[in-house]
Amino acid sequence: MRAKPLSKNGVIGLCSPSHVPLYEAAPGQEIPWSREYKNMIAGMEAEGFSVVQAKNMYKDTWGFLASDEERGADFNQLAADKRIEYILFGGGEGAPEVLPYLDFGLFKANPKRICSYSDGTSILNAIWANTGLETYYGQNPAVFTGWTDYNKRHFEGHILSDNMTAHEKNSEWITCTGGAGEGVLVGGYTMNFALLLGTEYFPVDNTEPHILFLEDHEKFGGPDHVSALLGYIEQSDFMRSVKGLIFGNFCDRPCPELCARLKVLGERHHIPTVYCDDFGHGENHAILPIGRRARLDADRGELCYL
Structure with a gap:
């Protein structure tokens, strides 16, 4: 099963099962650039997309992450939201903890393109294995802060369309x-x-x-x-x-x-x-x-x- 491509002005759903992000760092606060979401969301909106942020996305209930139940609820929220065509999330640590709380029936009933990388491996493979829905490995929200031509072509060929019928290389194999x-x-x-x-x-x-x-x-x-x-x-x-x-x-x-x-x-x-x-x-x-x-x-x- 393959979800329809993300529309040119479609809705992207964001959640964070593997790290606690900030929307914007406070003055003088140093955090990894990949965890400050203001510029990522601005990049998505600049391309015409609307963004839905999951309810528990910025919580740190456990001190280092939202609880496993909260993170699972975020996925289920995005899966159930019929406006959302594309779910995108980043890496870190903790994704395997979310698996018991995913409602795979929601993903099957409301198919949408889902992409992540790194720690997101656990969730992407589990969703496919339990629903038959294709998922997408390789990109995270940070790509919207500065596209390379190669990365953008893969986004366009796999997320905005089904035009990439063979893998496009950018390195020696x-x-x-x-x-x-x-x-x-x-x-x-x-x-x-x-x-x-x-x-x-x-x-x-x-x-x-x-x-x-x-x-x-x-x-x-x-x-x-x-x-x-x-x-x-x-x-x-x-x-x-x-x-x-x-x-x-x-x-x-x-x-x-x-x-x-x-x-x-x-x-x-x-x-x-x-x-x-x-x-x-x-x-x-x-x-x-x-x-x-x-x-x-x-x-x-x-x-x-x-």
């Missing part, structure tokens, strides 16, 4: 193991995807083929950290359904250790694996549609949507 495979796209930030495996919130059919995309960043841990998470995924029942793997931006320079680890994984499971800088925590924020059937050709460096 490194083939770690060759070959090609087809399956349904799933994935996201490595730790969150690993935490989701085996839970009731990711009821996937492991006999159906999947193309897995993952990303991580050196600021969160080195290649050894990524390797441990890859090992966990490899040991899961889900791994037998994986027919190809794409890994996104890890650092701003070549990382031969990570590419070597991806080669080991590819050779061990007889699947194509590639590394690229198109999506993740770098400058490029390509969008990948979770739930879309796709074909990965590692030899040609192509990902085509079927």
Whole structure:
């Protein structure tokens, strides 16, 4: 199931399951730029969109986040609001806590495009797995503070339309193991995807083929950290359904250790694996549609949507 595209002057719903944002920092108050929402909302409105902010979005009930129930209620509020065509939220920590409070029936009855990245992996994959509704990985509200041409094309091709029938690249694709495979796209930030495996919130059919995309960043841990998470995924029942793997931006320079680890994984499971800088925590924020059937050709460096 695919929701209709966001209209040119449509309504965007914002919530924050993984961090406590501020609308505007007080004079002299220093907060990460990605958590001050005034400029993000202004950017959306400057492009003609209207914005609905969820009721509990700015709460810090737990001191570091709104409660899990409050954050879940925010999603359900946005899902039920028939004006909203696009739900957009950022990363941080805490998204897995929200899953028990999501009303998946609301998302199925009121389909809309939903996008996030990083910690949002947990919610995006769970919504797709429990409803069949495609979700979108790769962008957060901060993209509206300063588009690159590449990021804007992905927004236009996946959120404002369905025009992107094949993945548009903006980096060299490194083939770690060759070959090609087809399956349904799933994935996201490595730790969150690993935490989701085996839970009731990711009821996937492991006999159906999947193309897995993952990303991580050196600021969160080195290649050894990524390797441990890859090992966990490899040991899961889900791994037998994986027919190809794409890994996104890890650092701003070549990382031969990570590419070597991806080669080991590819050779061990007889699947194509590639590394690229198109999506993740770098400058490029390509969008990948979770739930879309796709074909990965590692030899040609192509990902085509079927």
